[in-house]
Amino acid sequence: MPTVSEIMETMDYGPSVEDSGAVRDWLKDRERFGHFIDGSFTAAGRGFVTTDPATGDTLAQISQGTAEDIAAAVKAARKAQPKWAGLSGQERAQYLYAIARTIQKRERFLSVLESLDNGKPIRESRDADIPLVVRHFYHHAGWAALMAEEFPDHSAIGVAGQIIPWNFPLLMLAWKIAPAIAAGNTVVLKPAEYTPLTALAFAEICQEIGLPRGVVNIVTGDGETGAALVEADVDKIAFTGSTEVGRAIRAATAGTGKRLTLELGGKSPFIVMDDADLDAAVEGVVDSIWFNQGQVCCAGSRILVAEAVAERFETRLARRLERLRVGPPLDKSTDVGAIVHPLQKDRIVNLCRQAVTAGADLVGGQPGETCYVAPGYLREVSPANPAWSEEIFGPIATLTTFRTADEAISLANNTRYGLAAMIFSESATVATDLAAQVKSGVVWINGANMFDAAAPFGGMRESGFGREGGRVGMLDYMSAPTIKDIKEKTPKPPKALPDGKAAVAGINRTEKLYIGGAQKRPDGGASYRAASGDLVPLGNRKDIRNAVEAAKKAGKSAAMGGHGRAQVLYFIAENLSLRREELAAKHGGEAVDRAVSRLFYYAAWADKFDGLNVQTKPDYLVNVIPQPFGVIGVVCPNDAPLLGFVSLVAPAIAMGNSVVAIPAQDDPVAAFDLAQIFDTSDLPGGVVNIVSGPKDDLAAVLAAHDDVAALWFCGSKGAEAVERASTGNLKPVWSFPNLDWSADAAQGRRFLDHAVQWKTVWLPYGA
Numbered sequence: 109m110p111t112v113s114e115i116m117e118t119m120d121y122g123p124s125v126e127d128s129g130a131v132r133d134w135l136k137d138r139e140r141f142g143h144f145i146d147g148s149f150t151a152a153g154r155g156f157v158t159t160d161p162a163t164g165d166t167l168a169q170i171s172q173g174t175a176e177d178i179a180a181a182v183k184a185a186r187k188a189q190p191k192w193a194g195l196s197g198q199e200r201a202q203y204l205y206a207i208a209r210t211i212q213k214r215e216r217f218l219s220v221l222e223s224l225d226n227g228k229p230i231r232e233s234r235d236a237d238i239p240l241v242v243r244h245f246y247h248h249a250g251w252a253a254l255m256a257e258e259f260p261d262h263s264a265i266g267v268a269g270q271i272i273p274w275n276f277p278l279l280m281l282a283w284k285i286a287p288a289i290a291a292g293n294t295v296v297l298k299p300a301e302y303t304p305l306t307a308l309a310f311a312e313i314c315q316e317i318g319l320p321r322g323v324v325n326i327v328t329g330d331g332e333t334g335a336a337l338v339e340a341d342v343d344k345i346a347f348t349g350s351t352e353v354g355r356a357i358r359a360a361t362a363g364t365g366k367r368l369t370l371e372l373g374g375k376s377p378f379i380v381m382d383d384a385d386l387d388a389a390v391e392g393v394v395d396s397i398w399f400n401q402g403q404v405c406c407a408g409s410r411i412l413v414a415e416a417v418a419e420r421f422e423t424r425l426a427r428r429l430e431r432l433r434v435g436p437p438l439d440k441s442t443d444v445g446a447i448v449h450p451l452q453k454d455r456i457v458n459l460c461r462q463a464v465t466a467g468a469d470l471v472g473g474q475p476g477e478t479c480y481v482a483p484g485y486l487r488e489v490s491p492a493n494p495a496w497s498e499e500i501f502g503p504i505a506t507l508t509t510f511r512t513a514d515e516a517i518s519l520a521n522n523t524r525y526g527l528a529a530m531i532f533s534e535s536a537t538v539a540t541d542l543a544a545q546v547k548s549g550v551v552w553i554n555g556a557n558m559f560d561a562a563a564p565f566g567g568m569r570e571s572g573f574g575r576e577g578g579r580v581g582m583l584d585y586m587s588a589p590t591i592k593d594i595k596e597k598t599p600k601p602p603k604a605l606p607d608g609k610a611a612v613a614g615i616n617r618t619e620k621l622y623i624g625g626a627q628k629r630p631d632g633g634a635s636y637r638a639a640s641g642d643l644v645p646l647g648n649r650k651d652i653r654n655a656v657e658a659a660k661k662a663g664k665s666a667a668m669g670g671h672g673r674a675q676v677l678y679f680i681a682e683n684l685s686l687r688r689e690e691l692a693a694k695h696g697g698e699a700v701d702r703a704v705s706r707l708f709y710y711a712a713w714a715d716k717f718d719g720l721n722v723q724t725k726p727d728y729l730v731n732v733i734p735q736p737f738g739v740i741g742v743v744c745p746n747d748a749p750l751l752g753f754v755s756l757v758a759p760a761i762a763m764g765n766s767v768v769a770i771p772a773q774d775d776p777v778a779a780f781d782l783a784q785i786f787d788t789s790d791l792p793g794g795v796v797n798i799v800s801g802p803k804d805d806l807a808a809v810l811a812a813h814d815d816v817a818a819l820w821f822c823g824s825k826g827a828e829a830v831e832r833a834s835t836g837n838l839k840p841v842w843s844f845p846n847l848d849w850s851a852d853a854a855q856g857r858r859f860l861d862h863a864v865q866w867k868t869v870w871l872p873y874g875a
């Protein structure tokens with residue numbers, strides 16, 4: 109027993125263990141869980157156990173969902189959906205509100221259950237996870253109530269299949285279920301096999317509040333159950349988890365028409381500039397990589413610190429590390445609990461070993477009993493070390509130094525991921541400059557891991573696409589007004605003409621590709637006779653690659669600002685209308701007139717498609733900023749050569765993207781005519797590039813290209829090939845049938861929505 113003066117000396121905490129009696133009674137009463145389908149629990153089937161990772165003790169028996177279970181759940185969801193969507197927004201809101209209230213009343217119970225099943229410290233489940241769950245349901249109760257007013261003409265998608273990971277089990281459930289049901293969808297959710305218990309407790313809450321049967325269905329199981337859900341008759345898949353599984357899901361849903369959002373891994377930079385408040389930065393590391401045992405997709409797992417302050421920063425970091433308390437999850441003074449599962453622990457330990465073999469020093473980070481791994485960090489990690497690029501998903505950061513801000517940004521962006529970034533600097537100029545340059549969906553300035561239901565969260569690059577939270581997140585669970593689909597004639601495969609056959613009588617116009625603001629002969633030197641009768645260049649994969657290079661170099665168009673881009677679009681419209689008669693003769697008067705008005709429309713939007721300042725917590729300035737993707741591949745409709753091209757290219761460039769367009773295969777001349785107009789309208793070279801040729805072959809090259817950040821694919825034939833080819837860099841693919849391009853609804857905000865990715869930047873107030 110230490111004396112009082114010894115306690116005063118060490119300031120050690122005594123144990124303060126949260127009572128788990130109520131949770132253990134609840135588990136004892138149930139013991140074996142079935143699935144929650146159509147408002148009731150099925151009898152428990154064959155399955156597996158879920159354990160307490162801190163002790164290895166069994167908590168409960170869980171059923172392994174089969175394809176039949178999934179089918180039954182989807183059937184129940186499908187049956188319930190029209191009635192649920194038919195309720196007024198206010199009525200749906202009341203159910204979400206009741207869920208929020210009930211969870212709030214059970215906060216303690218759910219926190220203990222979460223900590224037992226996952227191993228996270230009770231301090232975190234009680235103070236972070238569960239309050240955020242409650243907030244999410246309240247916030248989305250609001251969106252349900254406001255849906256008709258705020259999203260007129262939008263409707264629910266239908267049935268959403270949702271697959272979630274084990275790091276924030278109930279919070280990820282809330283992020284998925286709340287927006288889905290607020291918008292009038294019904295859901296089938298599969299929790300992670302390591303942590304199904306809070307989802308099952310949530311199912312009981314749905315029963316208790318009288319949520320209509322079938323609106324929420326929960327089927328437990330492992331990856332096989334998840335794969336069965338992906339294959340099932342659902343209208344959307346929303347997935348959070350590893351990039352590897354995200355890729356498999358992208359491939360499995362290719363061509364099915366299922367909507368998809370992916371929230372995947374990260375290797376997020378944590379930048380400490382030389383003017384940073386170093387104590388705050390050290391606390392940032394604690395909140396970032398040592399929070400939740402580092403099992404956080406947006407953890408600041410790569411610490412990048414300015415060389416000038418590196419030594420001072422590291423001294424403080426090491427001192428703070430020593431004071432972190434690793435211990436039982438239910439002890440209220442534990443900072444770092446247990447890793448979720450022995451397999452995950454082994455993975456962390458192995459990755460650290462590999463990093464050390466590759467030359468890094470490991471500070472702390474030693475494995476303990478059962479699932480414990482002490483927090484730590486790896487020093488001297490260069491981009492060649494596997495620890496630089498591999499997601500460790502444990503309480504181990506890497507630490508690397510840099511000299512200049514440019515070097516910091518280049519290191520920060522030296523990753524295939526793009527989920528989050530943390531920037532510590534006392535200078536607003538420096539911090540906001542870095543925030544603008546870093547490629548990530550979320551940026552926290554002078555802080556880490558701040559979340560709120562109103563602040564969209566999600567990634568760029570291989571961290572996935574789609575957003576969760578706020579207005580933007582709601583759009584991922586709704587369908588926009590439909591426009592009449594016009595069946596596209598499938599173009600015949602173009603044939604290269606033999607040399608010499610190309611000449612025709614009279615002065616013959618020789619069409620060329622349009623790349624980098626100049627006319628270019630196609631790489632293969634070949635032409636084909638388009639269905640329009642014109643002789644046009646036959647582009648190939650090399651031409652696409654050259655066009656992407658040119659588009660990348662033109663990235664500066666984003667820097668022109670909305671006003672500058674609007675001027676260019678107005679100028680294109682003006683010059684197009686000057687050539688109206690000539691082009692109307694070739695492409696039809698209505699097409700030209702509508703193209704002119706569409707250019708005006710997107711010119712108008714160029715400086716008005718605003719971001720948002722969202723209401724999260726007091727003391728934070730949270731901006732949600734629309735950012736261009738960079739290079740968008742645009743595969744244009746075959747049947748509306750001029751108007752289809754303008755309807756897609758104009759919104760893409762209005763938002764600051766550059767474009768590689770594959771024009772109508774049967775009549776690409778309309779696009780080349782427009783290229784001449786671009787040349788005289790101040791459009792910077794490379795912002796629009798046009799490669800004609802076999803549409804599907806060229807589209808597949810665009811889809812597979814790593815520097816093409818998003819793809820728009822138009823055609824009635826389906827998008828299976830491009831969606832499959834897009835798995836490389838996991839670009840979002842917006843595929844849609846050939847629309848009636850003369851319809852008024854063939855222009856609008858939704859084209860702009862698809863032309864941007866949202867970046868959420870958090871900036872705390874306060875000195």
Ligand code: NAI
Nearest residue numbers: 272273299300330331334335349350353372373405499501
């Ligand atoms: P995982 O991606 O395999 O699991 C996530 C969810 O997907 C689970 O519910 C799982 O049952 C399900 N799933 C697995 N295979 C599936 C398939 N083929 N089709 C449909 N659903 C499937 O992640 P895992 O294996 O648990 O963790 C491995 C690594 O993934 C971690 O070390 C970490 O690097 C990363 N990860 C990232 C997360 C994030 O939030 N971004 C969350 C969890 C893991």
